[in-house]
């Protein structure tokens with residue numbers, strides 16, 4: 001690669017990592033506007049100068065969809081921001097979304113060589129900047145679409161897995177239709193992740209760019225109820241199906257008091273706010289009830305989004321209750337940092353044991369136990385162990401459980417021969433094939449709750465697998481017997 005940055009590596013290493021401007025914490029807890037303002041052009045160029053243009057860019061190994069990271073950073077240095085966005089889109093069709101929600105600190109940035117002794121290049125912030133710049137300056141160009149192929153492919157679910165698979169297949173020339181149960185597209189990106197982290201206009205824009213490739217999207221269509229998968233093949237002429245229905249079924253702790261008024265799953269709480277517009281109530285019809293004291297149970301991104309949303313909806317004391325320590329929290333570091341700035345209390349090594357109600361059946365308190373960490377469990381994390389006699393009671397009016405989600409079972413139950421494993425997760429092989437020929441699956445449905453970019457990787461792999469499957473079918477070859485693990 002020809003180096004275009006004239007600075008010596010030692011000079012580049014002296015440049016501090018650039019940080020974006022952000023909305024102040026006291027201001028942002030009063031609104032739902034985006035927290036981070038992202039980079040501007042000047043900051044992006046300075047940050048791009050830090051990249052060492054490694055001959056073996058291991059940052060790419062950390063990216064699940066293998067974006068050419070030094071390639072796009074080089075275009076940033078050349079001030080060809082739209083070219084940089086196009087370079088990213090070769091591997092990732094949703095760069096403005098990923099630039100905002102991807103956990104870069106555990107992916108590309110974790111491997112960046114600069115991070116060994118200094119701080120890694122802010123790859124995610126650069127990705128977001130070029131994607132936003134391209135939009136603001138109206139520079140988006142539709143990628144090339146191959147000649148139309150005869151087969152139709154159905155995709156179930158319009159989250160990041162479904163949108164990515166659709167974009168890949170449409171670019172290959174297939175006629176693609178997405179069926180979505182909800183009234184709007186995006187999956188968790190719409191109903192889970194709040195406006196202050198991922199504005200809906202960004203999601204709308206990137207979903208529209210999927211539509212612009214010729215992808216049809218039918219909303220309010222619950223596959224397994226409105227029509228079954230077998231009807232797609234037998235009556236509607238689809239040649240292959242990608243299942244990307246996510247993991248939208250909330251888990252509960254199973255403790256006494258969960259039936260009380262004021263207990264929500266994070267899924268319901270966030271859906272009311274994000275999808276049904278309760279954050280704009282009464283301008284929107286859906287109400288939401290948030291007490292002065294709110295306890296959110298869990299330590300992942302979902303818990304973090306719920307507690308920060310509760311704070312913005314007026315909770316004076318918004319607490320996150322997590323049974324392990326900070327080190328084990330699965331939430332993104334940036335989100336934990338933002339939450340603490342916003343006055344969220346982290347009650348670590350704490351586990352709820354019962355929710356207490358008043359005479360009207362409404363939540364009045366949460367009884368908890370203190371925990372300590374024991375030996376590692378099957379997840380590799382140290383197992384939390386109860387400290388006997390450590391019970392204490394927190395006065396709260398709202399309890400939100402964010403302890404994990406499972407796949408919704410409708411499709412598994414209505415698709416004969418579709419093998420599932422633990423907790424209804426659909427079994428797939430390395431190319432996202434399921435036990436049923438012509439049916440592929442990916443994202444949270446095939447993994448349990450994971451990340452947007454892993455769902456997108458599955459979507460890409462499924463598109464490649466479907467293409468191979470359809471080519472084999474067209475050539476009259478019997479597609480290989482499907483085996484799953």
Ligand SMILES: Cc1cc2nc3c(=O)[nH]c(=O)nc-3n(C[C@H](O)[C@H](O)[C@H](O)COP(=O)(O)OP(=O)(O)OC[C@H]3O[C@@H](n4cnc5c(N)ncnc54)[C@H](O)[C@@H]3O)c2cc1C
Pocket residue numbers: 101102103156157158159160161162179180181182185186187188189192193221222223224244245246247248270301302303305332408410411442443444445449450451452453455
């Ligand atoms: C609150 C929250 C915050 C998160 N924050 C982050 C983050 O910051 N970064 C990150 O990388 N990941 C985050 N995640 C995880 C990430 O969003 C998911 O891993 C990702 O969205 C999974 O994508 P998917 O396409 O598999 O499924 P989903 O996004 O769940 O989309 C599935 C879609 O399928 C539809 N569907 C379901 N059943 C049917 C049916 N029978 N018929 C038709 N349609 C159906 C659903 O309505 C939904 O729209 C978060 C998750 C949550 C819940």
Ligand code: SF4
Pocket residue numbers: 050051052053054057058059060069070111112113114121123
């Ligand atoms: S590893 Fe870091 S320094 Fe090297 S090419 Fe990738 S982003 Fe640049």
